[in-house]
Amino acid sequence: xxxxxxxxxxxxxxxxxxxxxxxxxxxxxxxxxxxxxxxxxxxxxxxxxxxxxxxxxxxxxxxxxxxxxxxxxxxxxxxxxxxxxxxxxxxxxxxxxxx
Numbered sequence: 143x144x145x146x147x148x149x150x151x152x153x154x155x156x157x158x159x160x161x162x163x164x165x166x167x168x169x170x171x172x173x174x175x176x177x178x179x180x181x182x183x184x185x186x187x188x189x190x191x192x193x194x195x196x197x198x199x200x201x202x203x204x205x206x207x208x209x210x211x212x213x214x215x216x217x218x219x220x221x222x223x224x225x226x227x228x229x230x231x232x233x234x235x236x237x238x239x240x241x
Contacts, residue, residue, distance in 0.1 A: 147191060155241060156184075158241050159184060163184055163217070163238055167180065172224065176227070179220050180217060183216040187210050187213035190207070191207065194209075218239055221239060
């Protein structure tokens, strides 16, 4: 049995991003606050998509999907900061953002 959120393309892309960012962090041996923040934001994004999609009222649904959008933007910011600290290349960050 599949949950409704599992059928969403955006949710599948979120899983792809989480998988790819985890591999990037592991490959580049990124540690510390940016690693933790990217991981938390990525998890928050996917969890808010799932929870928001399960809400029946439009107001509740919009609240969680808005939070998911914010977490996605936070992931992009984490990648940008990793570039400025020479932890990953600009092309690696852009590749992650494309997902």
